[in-house]
Amino acid sequence: MITLPASQDAVALVDWLEVSLLAQNTSRISDTAIIDVFSEADLDEDPDALLASMHQTVRMRENIVGATYPVERQGLGYSRRGDWKDYLPYSFMLFTSLNQSYTELNYGGGTANKPAELFEVLASKAVERYLQCSVIRIGAPRRKPVPPSFPEALTYTVEELGEIVGQRDLERHNSGDDGVDLIGWRPFGDARASQAIILAQCAIGTDWRDKRDDISLRMWQRHIDWHSTPLKGIAVPFHHQEGNSWRETATRAGIIFDRLRIAKLVDTAALPAPTKKEMMHWCEKRLKKVAKLAIEQR
Numbered sequence: 001m002i003t004l005p006a007s008q009d010a011v012a013l014v015d016w017l018e019v020s021l022l023a024q025n026t027s028r029i030s031d032t033a034i035i036d037v038f039s040e041a042d043l044d045e046d047p048d049a050l051l052a053s054m055h056q057t058v059r060m061r062e063n064i065v066g067a068t069y070p071v072e073r074q075g076l077g078y079s080r081r082g083d084w085k086d087y088l089p090y091s092f093m094l095f096t097s098l099n100q101s102y103t104e105l106n107y108g109g110g111t112a113n114k115p116a117e118l119f120e121v122l123a124s125k126a127v128e129r130y131l132q133c134s135v136i137r138i139g140a141p142r143r144k145p146v147p148p149s150f151p152e153a154l155t156y157t158v159e160e161l162g163e164i165v166g167q168r169d170l171e172r173h174n175s176g177d178d179g180v181d182l183i184g185w186r187p188f189g190d191a192r193a194s195q196a197i198i199l200a201q202c203a204i205g206t207d208w209r210d211k212r213d214d215i216s217l218r219m220w221q222r223h224i225d226w227h228s229t230p231l232k233g234i235a236v237p238f239h240h241q242e243g244n245s246w247r248e249t250a251t252r253a254g255i256i257f258d259r260l261r262i263a264k265l266v267d268t269a270a271l272p273a274p275t276k277k278e279m280m281h282w283c284e285k286r287l288k289k290v291a292k293l294a295i296e297q298r
Helices: 010-022 031-041 047-068 084-100 113-131 150-161 208-213 217-223 244-253 259-265 273-291
Strands: 028-030 071-073 077-080 134-137 182-186 196-202 231-235 255-257
Touching (some): 010 028, 010 047, 010 071, 010 084, 028 031, 031 077, 047 071, 084 113, 084 259, 113 134, 113 182, 113 196, 113 231, 113 259, 113 273, 134 150, 150 182, 208 231, 208 244, 231 244, 255 259
Parallel strands (some): 196 231, 231 255
Antiparallel strands (some): 028 077, 071 077, 134 182, 182 196
């Protein structure tokens, strides 16, 4: 197993359990082993109560994600259902989001660029399947066929969606994306505007809360003169906590696409081959850093 996260909430602890199962040779971890780690760590909470919270969280994840959830309850313990590569979308998001609980796995010096772009591709698949729509990844850095400069990308988007160019009377810039990484739309097939549209932000950093207000529909109305007001959304690679935090995020950022929802919508087979290859390569590099957190080495 790897070292415990700083947080003792059930979401962080189940992430710890999943990583310990998927990233190491251990294929099964017993309840007794988990209690032993809790007891040795001298945590504030009662170990049995923490384990009970973990049981509840694992059941919820399994119920939401379904067949693409990589962990299962087995007797008085937990086992992995297969190799992490067999559950690539879930594994990638789990490994990506470890920065939320481990400072040793924070991103710095541009190391977030690759996982952020891969997550945007994954999130675009989730939006596409959820709304049964087309999706343009407009977030920087943009890839073909989307033009690299922001003004040209906006023109491309308008043409694809069949909407109208906005007044474009804002500050001009080429490299940014004004808070929008993905634009999804579901046309009627009659070449007329007024359609379901969603503007979505993707966030993998620890500053994700600050990004919940990044999308300004009023500003985007200056970019594109929408016939019908778009929805907003946010995609994150972690299991978003329910309760007040969930309500806050939904109120500020719109529809929430978290790890559980994305993993339910997108399995490994849905990923483009190049994306799958890049994702596996990044995960393998990430696991080398995760290995340094093994309890035996500390």
